[in-house]
Amino acid sequence: MDSDDAKPGIHRAPVLQLYRELWFQAKGHRAALLGSMLLLVGAQVVLLAVPYLVGKSLNVLQARGNDGAGEAAFWLAAVLGATIVSWLIHGPGRILERNVALAVRQRVATALTQRLLAFPLSWHDRNHSVASAHRVHQSSSSLGTFAESQFIYLRSAVRLVGPIGALIAIHPLVGGLASFGLLAICGAVVGFDRAIVRLAIRTNDAERRYTSVLADALGNATSVLALRQARPFIRTLQQRVEDVFEPLRRMIVINEVKWCAVDVASRLLSCCLVALYAWLVLRAPGDGQKLMFGSVYMVWEYALQSGAVVAAVAANFQTFATQYANYQSADVIRHHPVDESLHEPVETQSWQQCEIDGLVFRHVAGRDSGPTLDHVRLNLQRGKRYALIGSSGSGKSTLMRVLAGLYVAERIEVQASNGATAGAQIQAPLKAARFLRGSTTLIPQEAELFEASLEQNLAMCESLHGQPEPEGYHRALELAAVMDFLPTEGDPLQVSIGEHASNWSGGQRARVALARGILAARGSSLILLDEPTANLDTRTEAAVYRNLFAEFADACLIASVHRLDLLRHFDEVLVMVDGRLVAQGSEAVLAQTSVDYANLRAASLRQNDAEETAVEMAAEDAV
Ligand SMILES: Nc1ncnc2c1ncn2[C@@H]1O[C@H](COP(=O)(O)OP(=O)(O)OP(=O)(O)O)[C@@H](O)[C@H]1O
Numbered sequence: 001m002d003s004d005d006a007k008p009g010i011h012r013a014p015v016l017q018l019y020r021e022l023w024f025q026a027k028g029h030r031a032a033l034l035g036s037m038l039l040l041v042g043a044q045v046v047l048l049a050v051p052y053l054v055g056k057s058l059n060v061l062q063a064r065g066n067d068g069a070g071e072a073a074f075w076l077a078a079v080l081g082a083t084i085v086s087w088l089i090h091g092p093g094r095i096l097e098r099n100v101a102l103a104v105r106q107r108v109a110t111a112l113t114q115r116l117l118a119f120p121l122s123w124h125d126r127n128h129s130v131a132s133a134h135r136v137h138q139s140s141s142s143l144g145t146f147a148e149s150q151f152i153y154l155r156s157a158v159r160l161v162g163p164i165g166a167l168i169a170i171h172p173l174v175g176g177l178a179s180f181g182l183l184a185i186c187g188a189v190v191g192f193d194r195a196i197v198r199l200a201i202r203t204n205d206a207e208r209r210y211t212s213v214l215a216d217a218l219g220n221a222t223s224v225l226a227l228r229q230a231r232p233f234i235r236t237l238q239q240r241v242e243d244v245f246e247p248l249r250r251m252i253v254i255n256e257v258k259w260c261a262v263d264v265a266s267r268l269l270s271c272c273l274v275a276l277y278a279w280l281v282l283r284a285p286g287d288g289q290k291l292m293f294g295s296v297y298m299v300w301e302y303a304l305q306s307g308a309v310v311a312a313v314a315a316n317f318q319t320f321a322t323q324y325a326n327y328q329s330a331d332v333i334r335h336h337p338v339d340e341s342l343h344e345p346v347e348t349q350s351w352q353q354c355e356i357d358g359l360v361f362r363h364v365a366g367r368d369s370g371p372t373l374d375h376v377r378l379n380l381q382r383g384k385r386y387a388l389i390g391s392s393g394s395g396k397s398t399l400m401r402v403l404a405g406l407y408v409a410e411r412i413e414v415q416a417s418n419g420a421t422a423g424a425q426i427q428a429p430l431k432a433a434r435f436l437r438g439s440t441t442l443i444p445q446e447a448e449l450f451e452a453s454l455e456q457n458l459a460m461c462e463s464l465h466g467q468p469e470p471e472g473y474h475r476a477l478e479l480a481a482v483m484d485f486l487p488t489e490g491d492p493l494q495v496s497i498g499e500h501a502s503n504w505s506g507g508q509r510a511r512v513a514l515a516r517g518i519l520a521a522r523g524s525s526l527i528l529l530d531e532p533t534a535n536l537d538t539r540t541e542a543a544v545y546r547n548l549f550a551e552f553a554d555a556c557l558i559a560s561v562h563r564l565d566l567l568r569h570f571d572e573v574l575v576m577v578d579g580r581l582v583a584q585g586s587e588a589v590l591a592q593t594s595v596d597y598a599n600l601r602a603a604s605l606r607q608n609d610a611e612e613t614a615v616e617m618a619a620e621d622a623v
Contacts, residue, residue: 182310568587
């Protein structure tokens with residue numbers, strides 16, 4: 001598949017990008033976001049006082065011995081007080097923070113899904129559905145996790161700035177060395193993480209490809225078992241897992257080197273800070289300074305805190321790197337250039353007559369070859385039934401998708417009118433697609449049902465005028481001959497449908513899908529039926545067509561048909577050959593005038609003969 005698996009650019013500062021996106025996606029909750037951040041920072045600022053309070057207590061004891069016990073106890077009680085106050089601020093901050101995270105996650109997922117479902121069909125042709133679902137999940141959950149982990153990052157920020165401030169207050173030179181050392185270590189961490197982001201993006205891409213194959217294997221159990229595809233699938237999956245592991249292995253090595261470097265450097269820095277402080281105090285005997293244990297403890301504790309913060313920052317940076325890579329994984333959805341009008345709801349259109357001219361369409365994958373639809377011209381009228389015929393691959397389904405506005409044509413001219421009233425004349429392909437979407441319903445070839453009750457499956461559609469009325473469900477089921485096989489006891493609408501409706505036969509699936517299509521088609525000027533009855537026996541197929549013709553007597557109906565004996569039920573036949581519409585007229589006229597029609601008729605007769613011979617041979621074998 002020629003997917004849109006574009007490699008996103010590597011951004012220099014994933015953390016800044018994440019904050020930018022968080023701010024953007026938190027729209028409507030920004031006050032809560034800022035409020036939670038202020039509370040979380042406040043809680044950490046209060047905790048910064050703890051080493052100072054403990055140091056004070058030690059200094060009092062050293063200076064005054066037993067006499068200072070009361071004051072020392074006071075400073076220790078203050079430690080407990082600071083901890084309680086910190087929690088009283090931290091708790092509400094966390095609750096607020098997590099609520100914002102939920103809102104952000106939902107907003108990202110909804111926005112991406114809305115975009116995906118508005119993309120033209122050609123985009124979906126090129127991109128695996130499971131890979132796209134993976135992108136939506138990965139992107140929304142990564143920003144959600146980033147949003148709900150603010151307390152960790154803010155704690156790191158406060159603990160980075162706070163101890164440095166405290167060390168500067170204790171001695172400017174000690175503070176200066178701490179700032180320099182920490183900056184140098186952070187710089188090295190960023191360097192490591194840029195390499196890690198690149199590898200994380202590669203791992204994500206490989207994981208998506210792995211998930212797609214896994215979904216193909218699990219979603220097509222019948223073929224997998226019938227065609228003994230399990231081993232080939234497992235071989236492919238193993239290869240795809242290897243593709244995931246290759247960048248992962250490199251990430252593991254880089255990671256270990258990074259942690260080793262950070263740990264050694266931060267411990268070295270802590271020791272240097274204590275040594276520097278002691279040296280600075282001891283080398284100045286003249287002014288009577290004494291090396292106080294409490295002050296040494298403060299330096300050690302603040303140095304330790306900054307060392308721990310360096311480790312935390314290193315961990316955070318790595319998290320930012322993977323979180324941003326995950327968030328970016330949906331950029332192909334987020335930034336795919338698509339005309340914004342595709343996201344707007346279409347306006348309902350109604351016409352009596354519609355002329356399509358000069359229609360050219362080409363599948364992206366086949367750009368080098370000729371167009372799939374080549375200068376197609378069609379004249380359609382409401383109240384008429386058209387049968388679309390042509391050999392396999394001649395372009396019938398593609399034409400229906402263009403007429404339904406699902407594919408945007410390269411060139412097209414649409415002229416629609418309401419009887420005597422001159423109507424719309426549209427030449428811009430995108431406008432034409434929107435116009436067609438507003439007046440047409442395509443009942444597709446694939447009977448895609450969902451794991452839910454029959455009623456929920458029927459409710460899973462909208463006509464051009466909105467949600468179908470539940471009162472119409474029974475009628476739709478009767479028209480599509482579904483009632484013939486539903487259980488007579490209990491509420492038939494509550495019958496359950498399994499994944500891919502595999503608990504139903506192919507013909508039953510097709511009929512339920514048709515019933516849903518009937519509900520969606522109400523009020524459409526043009527109804528397109530892409531072989532929806534292909535799985536039905538001849539008698540049921542003819543009955544279903546009779547029902548549809550009576551129900552939609554006022555609409556223009558085009559049905560793609562393979563069984564040519566059905567043609568007598570239609571007003572006109574449209575003949576397709578290699579993407580061109582070569583003939584349009586009644587069956588009787590085409591029988592006299594069209595060579596292409598005669599060829600298709602002859603091929604159909606030959607196929608019927610072959611099928612009959614096969615049935616006879618099977619019967620003889622059985623005897
Ligand atoms: N998504 C796609 N990407 C690239 N080419 C495609 C795509 N879908 C169809 N085609 C090509 O377009 C041509 C027309 O296909 P289409 O499905 O419209 O034929 P059809 O007449 O409906 O065939 P059938 O009767 O077998 O369903 C074929 O050559 C097919 O290979």
